[in-house]
Amino acid sequence: MNRRVFLSATGGAALVLAVVPEAAADARTGTAAPGASGTGGEFAPNAFVRVERDGRVEVTVPRTDIGQGVRTSLAMLVAEELAVPFAAVRVRTAEADPRYGGQMTAGSTSVRFLFTPLRRAGATGRVLLVRAAALRWGVPDAECRAVDGRVVHPRSGMLPYGRLLADAAALDPATVPVTLVPRDEWKIIGRRRRRVDNADVVTGRARYGMDVARPDGLVAVVARPPLIGASAEQVDAAAALAVPDVVAVERLPSGVAVLARHTAAALRGRERLAVTWAGGDPTASSADWLDELAEAVPAAPEAPPGTPFSASFRMPMLAHACMEPINATAHVTDDAVHVWVPTQFPEGVQQQAAELTGIDVSRVRVEIPLGGGGFGRRSETDVTEEAIRLSALARRPVKVMWSRDDDTRHGSMRPASAHTLHAVLDERGMPVWRHHAFATWPLTVAPFFGRPELIVQNGDRFRYAVPGTVTARVLPAPLRTGxxxxxxxxxxxxxxxxxxxxxxxxxxxxxxxxxxxxxxxxxxxxxxxxxxxxxxxxxxxxxxxxxxxxxxxxxxxxxxxxxxxxxxxxxxxxxxxxxxxxxxxxxxxxxxxxxxxxxxxxxxxxxxxxxxxxxxxxxxxxxxxxxxxxxxxxxxxxxxxxxxxxxxxxxxxxxxxxxxxxxxxxxxxxxxxxxxxxxxxxxxxxx
The missing domain is CATH 3.30.365.10 (Aldehyde oxidase/xanthine dehydrogenase, molybdopterin binding domain)
Structure with missing residues (x-):
């Protein structure tokens, strides 16, 4: 993974920088990016909004929906400012595209960072449509109102958006000031709204990453080492290749992949692989690792006078346990890469594909279906690396499927930690001084995030009026952490x-x-x-x-x-x-x-x-x-x-x-x- 790309999307206390999408930044100033466009049948004032002749509105959401409902809340912002009924809104997830700026879904930032930019994106469309109607009627903009997908004037009547598309697209957005709907006039923001995909999810129509199926595509599963840190030394693939519908067996940095025409055959083939593994530590124990962390907790500074009190705690590793197993599909050709993956880090996948294949990043397309849970796990690009490598070898689309067992045992873990806290108490038993010392591991999926001061900045949220300090020590992680x-x-x-x-x-x-x-x-x-x-x-x-x-x-x-x-x-x-x-x-x-x-x-x-x-x-x-x-x-x-x-x-x-x-x-x-x-x-x- 290119470090610059990762840094552009992560960092600071919430691990995500406030990267405002370029298109949204333009909408903020009342201009479209790259410019309002349209035909007689549609009007696209910016990268996020498209109004169609029949009155329907397509909203492009630049963050991944992994069950948190972000497609609904972000579309509500646009609908409010565009003055259209929410029932008229159709939502699509943006592909990886630099027009949207940082697209990483992490750090609880989607609504925070996009609240104003997406409102302005919708408002830009509204003011252009109002201007188009005002020009047609020969009246001031201020006398017109946008209501439920129509522009209304007291004397001239009403024009639906669908009759104003070409006129609005011909306007220069820079000449029309953008104003936002005042909070006391909101009709959509703040109201309860069912998720836009609820019906599809409960009826099975929703398409998740694991539902992707490409013509002539293969499914791959990977045999992974039995010990942490081990690697494949010798591979006997004869029995696996004898399984009907198994097509190939390939080595990967992460293990040995079995490619087949369907998942069941791939799993049967993996069961019959004969792999000799080398490396790993058969004595490794998480209990021992926690003991090492406890011994590494920094000593507390000298405490002021008073009654001392201290306590120690241990926090174990945790897996992500996403409901939808980890998956990715890739198709590598001579001059392009196409990836389908429910990722939290679209631009990271795009850059990774370019680096792995040598194909220019402009020729890498990343589509993002729904994801069944993420919790940070889908910000990692290990599964897309496997899919891209295997597709390049097979010269056809390959979907890599991790089983739940695969991810529980071989996915990234939340780092373990050990903590000792000290306090000095006054005569009432109230704390008047405190110190929190802990030892933990870095995030190996983000190596730069191993600095103690960054970990303290991310983790310490002590807002109580008790003076004191927090210190951390970081030990090398014995396995992959994220x-x-x-x-x-x-x-x-x-x-x-x-x-x-x-x-x-x-x-x-x-x-x-x-x-x-x-x-x-x-x-x-x-x-x-x-x-x-x-x-x-x-x-x-x-x-x-x-x-x-x-x-x-x-x-x-x-x-x-x-x-x-x-x-x-x-x-x-x-x-x-x-x-x-x-x-x-x-x-x-x-x-x-x-x-x-x-x-x-x-x-x-x-x-x-x-x-x-x-x-x-x-x-x-x-x-x-x-x-x-x-x-x-x-x-x-x-x-x-x-x-x-x-x-x-x-x-x-x-x-x-x-x-x-x-x-x-x-x-x-x-x-x-x-x-x-x-x-x-x-x-x-x-x-």
Missing amino acids: FWRSVYAGQVVVAEEMFLTALAVRGGLDQVALRRDLLAGEPRLLACLEAAASAFGWGATLPAGHGAGVACLDDYGSAVAVVAEVDCSGERPRAVRVVVAVDVGVVVNPSGLEAQVQGGVADAVSTVLGAQITVRQGAVVQSSFRDYAWLRIDRAPRVEVVLVPSSAEPGGAGELSYPPSAAALAGAVHAATGRLPAGLPVVGEIG
């Missing part, structure tokens, strides 16, 4: 909030009151805390064996507070209820926001109550949902989402609820049992 929902905040914030709860439990302090006192200078967080506590009914007596925990987070331009209830009266803790109060500034689609919050809570319940990746005898133990203990629907808690009114600019939500939900659940277990968890998960051995 972005996982909320990245390092999912460990650092969880440890910090668990520590605050430990302080409260130790001193007999109220968890909410403790945080309320320490958040006096954080009005957004404080409002969320009060809203969550009120909705939960904080202070009411809980049943025997139950406990409640609290946690807060300010990140991604948003604020959130979580109160969670856990039942610890049985053999294993069970999450009962989770209340999440969230302030994301302007809410585009309340239904989509609630779904994002609920997804983060589900991940939190999973990782607090059992899910982790462990390594024994040099290999990952877990393989699929049968032993990677993700939340089942019959054990899902009741989740209540409180939307805190806000006038702030739009913030991110995709990763927002995971860290505080995990911390609140762990704190609830602590409150119920009186025992401080050693980290996550709170049951069984960590690592």
